[in-house]
Amino acid sequence: MMTTQTDFPSQTLAKYAANLQFTDIPTRVVRKTEDLFVDWVGSALAGKGARAVESIARFAGNMAPIQQQAYPGSAEILIHRSYSSPMFAAMVNAAASHVVEQDDVHNASVFHPATVVFSPALAVAQAIGASGQEFLTACVAGYEVGIRVGEFLGRSHYKIFHTTGTAGSLAAAAAVGRLLHLSPEQMLNAFGSAGTQAAGLWEFLRDAADSKQLHTAHAASTGLMSAYLAKDGFTGAKHILEGPQGMAAGMSTDADVSKLTEGLGTRFATEETSFKYHASCRHTHPAADALLKVMQENQLQIDQIAKVITHVHQGAIDVLGPVVDPKTVHQSKFSMGTVLALAARFGYAGLNEFESSFSNDDIQAFCQKVEMVLDPEVDQAYPRKWIGKVTVIAKDGKTYAGRVDDPKGDPDNTLTRLEIETKAIRLALFSNAATEAEMRDVIEQLWKIETLATIGNLL
Amino acid sequence: MMTTQTDFPSQTLAKYAANLQFTDIPTRVVRKTEDLFVDWVGSALAGKGARAVESIARFAGNMAPIQQQAYPGSAEILIHRSYSSPMFAAMVNAAASHVVEQDDVHNASVFHPATVVFSPALAVAQAIGASGQEFLTACVAGYEVGIRVGEFLGRSHYKIFHTTGTAGSLAAAAAVGRLLHLSPEQMLNAFGSAGTQAAGLWEFLRDAADSKQLHTAHAASTGLMSAYLAKDGFTGAKHILEGPQGMAAGMSTDADVSKLTEGLGTRFATEETSFKYHASCRHTHPAADALLKVMQENQLQIDQIAKVITHVHQGAIDVLGPVVDPKTVHQSKFSMGTVLALAARFGYAGLNEFESSFSNDDIQAFCQKVEMVLDPEVDQAYPRKWIGKVTVIAKDGKTYAGRVDDPKGDPDNTLTRLEIETKAIRLALFSNAATEAEMRDVIEQLWKIETLATIGNLL
Structure with a gap:
């Protein structure tokens, strides 16, 4: 990776996300990303019918049209097989994919990448007609950024903040930014806008409130918005992560800036991600x-x-x-x-x-x-x-x-592709979001995603 | 105000916002609210053409249809005299009304209420056809809540966080929640959802970045969303402000919980709000x-x-x-x-x-x-x-x-109605958003807002 002497950590990370190419990604990481995506589809479908998720979907329908057929620039709301603008598809899919607590997790960052990366990336890929390789590359960018931001913010952050909500905005911005072909400078601006909107507090747990789904919906939609704005010239703080009035200054007491760039280009944190076997925290x-x-x-x-x-x-x-x-x-x-x-x-x-x-x-x-x-x-x-x-x-x-x-489910005790398929099918059947035959068709397509010229509708 | 022994501060504040009636508001506070609204209209129009504002407006247009004519359920984007769903009208008007640094400020909370209260309140009032009195009542609820949350979060919060962005989500939720006739319990849920999405960091200032407008757009849209969700049964943390993993725990070291309920029902913080004379911080x-x-x-x-x-x-x-x-x-x-x-x-x-x-x-x-x-x-x-x-x-x-x-511009050295009119007209002329004659017509209507059966379009 090309960096210059004057680069600072956020900038190095932004450059990485903007410049990542499919050919930079080792095959084993591509395979793992496919595994994570199939696993995510199961979680996204399992959210159908969940009260909090349906409520967010109704709000989306109040604020933008939802169609029963795909239209140019639209993206798929998986639980309803309906179509809206990418912002609202990302919002609903992110809420849906986090509700049954079966979505993936990265241990060292205590961060759930799939829900905040695949939701906006799939929506934007569908809306702009991105290829399978472009989609996978963008998702890896999202995982690598989100995980490193989570590690950077540290344990003190996680005591109060739901890292998936906060780091998730940056993960979403990175994935969408890569799909939109942001320049490194624009990517840094997208990080600035995403980081200054980052939010999510654990307080809701005490009351069994619905906020967890709102956090992922918020991260996905604000990250997406940040990338679109950056593409349009909208600027953000350059040091939103490590600056004296940035995220770490406001929301962490043990932030470690070295984590932002640790092993960039050689360590693929994506492959350290764990699948959830039990349906719980x-x-x-x-x-x-x-x-x-x-x-x-x-x-x-x-x-x-x-x-x-x-x-x-x-x-x-x-x-x-x-x-x-x-x-x-x-x-x-x-x-x-x-x-x-x-x-x-x-x-x-x-x-x-x-x-x-x-x-x-x-x-x-x-x-x-x-x-x-x-x-x-x-x-x-x-x-x-x-x-x-x-x-x-x-x-x-x-x-x-x-x-x-x-x-x-951890990398050293991971799920096989058969176990991943079985889990995804079980999740879809749980909510009646798809039949077993439909899921087998979808999954068969998804194992070939690398070869797809455009990411079409899943269902 | 009716409170029970088991009420806690957030709940007392939510009850207040949900139960506030027009007849509870002293006439001098109604007049001041009208002053603040006319002042806000000037600021909202002055944002026309500002790069960051137009960028947010373009994003809105990408994510939901924008029409040239009003339609049922639509709200007005003032700078373009166009119509969208209330979420996007609130988002654009909030961005527009904060960019020229002429919108109002409440001293003790270091909080700019107008941009995060009037933007979502006007949008929702137009969308649902609320009366002038309902609108004014909702705006006072928004001011009283937002100001108290800002005072509660304190000086340590403001060192890192842009209070208008953070407390602004709750102010917007209170105003929209009052327009939607939330029950006290629903209002508390709206606070929970707004607080867990609250965000906004000062880091952008160092780079002259565009985040300040994004903060108000974010506060207005997340607060609005929180109120709509609460109306639909979506729940939030009950102690989002003062709880052990709530806003103060995560974002303040000198929070003072007594500020949340100080003088509720007798002290109208709305009337303590200052007008800005110079166009600067x-x-x-x-x-x-x-x-x-x-x-x-x-x-x-x-x-x-x-x-x-x-x-x-x-x-x-x-x-x-x-x-x-x-x-x-x-x-x-x-x-x-x-x-x-x-x-x-x-x-x-x-x-x-x-x-x-x-x-x-x-x-x-x-x-x-x-x-x-x-x-x-x-x-x-x-x-x-x-x-x-x-x-x-x-x-x-x-x-x-x-x-x-x-x-x-401070309450003890305030602007006269003539000075407020002059300022609003000058702001509209600055951006060519309206002519002087148009502004005189609008302002004449707005001085009678208390008598309007429904809040129609302004321009």
């Missing part, structure tokens, strides 16, 4: 997998367990701690107790398990047996590694220790 | 007026002055300090030196003075003679009082001290 997965391991290895049944102590990182306590008595399916996905109860009961905390059973008496009873304690080793490894450690105390007094270093 | 006005006073009282001419020391509050240093060598008209409005030079040269730093002369050699030379120093008395009075204090050193060695306790 990622902070619950390591402990759930560790509990399952203990139960399998020791042939323990749920009714033999008296207590589960989960040894966790501080971030898990920050996000999950406020959820003490979950009232809704969505809130229960942020309850360590509910997730472990469902895992213990069904061997898996999936969408259907949450829907059918989160409030059952036996699940709620088990929920009360689960404790979180801060573990120095787990905390120190986090966020680069998400170690799962549990102590299980059986009713007969025996104690078992369980540990998982790579929860299911 | 308000932080420059006290010193400019003090300098003008010294020059008038001592018959000093600009070329007799060797040096001007302005004794200012820290907020002025934070916002104006980074602007050392202004490159654009907009940036020069944040240069204490340029503003004092124009005031010294023309007796007034108005739109035309900036456009024609900010980069002239004599203005730039005078600019270098101006210093800012922190003054403990001024700083302590701020933000409730914006005291202007200058020391002028003449070329003959004589030293003059000047002081103004109420800069022109």
